[in-house]
Amino acid sequence: MESIALNAPGGDLSIWSLFWEAGWVVKLVMIGLLVASVWCWAIIIDKLVSFARMRMALNRFEQVFWSGQSLEELYRSLSERKTTGMGSIFVAAMREWKKSFEKGARSPHGLQMRIDKAMDLALAREMERLEGRLGFLASIGSAAPFIGLFGTVVGIMTSFQAIAGSKSTNLAVVAPGIAEALLATAIGLLAAIPAVIGYNKLTSDAGKIGARMEGFADEFSAILSRQIDEKVAPRNQG
Incomplete structure (x- = not known):
């Protein structure tokens, strides 16, 4: 990562040098926040890709389901491989349907x-x-903002200790500690802001996909309910 140097009377205040000159507590805070930020981005990218694949899978399944193919044929083709999304809901319902009829289901309501x-x-x-x-x-x-704030507090304490040790309030004495504190705060925000935006975005997307699958489950339940009335009810009357 390219260092961004700040010309100041206190010497080199580049991001890289600030990190190396920071105390071990501030270093741990910075490293922890950077690792958390990288992991957050990994989760966000992975979820965006997986959600896109899920939406394409839902589109393909709906196209096949409403194409007029028989439920038995669709069940045989899907039960032979791992399914997700609507396919998983469909297979679970058809599996229960077949098991119940194999055992001689008599109660439409129970089925x-x-x-x-x-x-x-x-x-x-x-x-x-x-x-x-x-x-x-x-x-x-x-x-993350509070963890960064902890690093900020430690950095400011370091600045005050430097003032007390040198008995000088010169900016060159306190600048490194203050810069460390601000850097810890910035890294905390760097981790927090994408995490919050990503969480809100992905939660909304997951809710939309979930609502779509729930809608399919309700439609499929109505279809099976009609077939149950056609198959089980006449048997009970007989």
């Missing part, structure tokens, strides 16, 4: 409840996967 429960569990698993690691962004967004 419908089991299918809805299976879809709810599949949806919850998908949402947990979508929202995974977003809590880290929220934690860094709220904690």
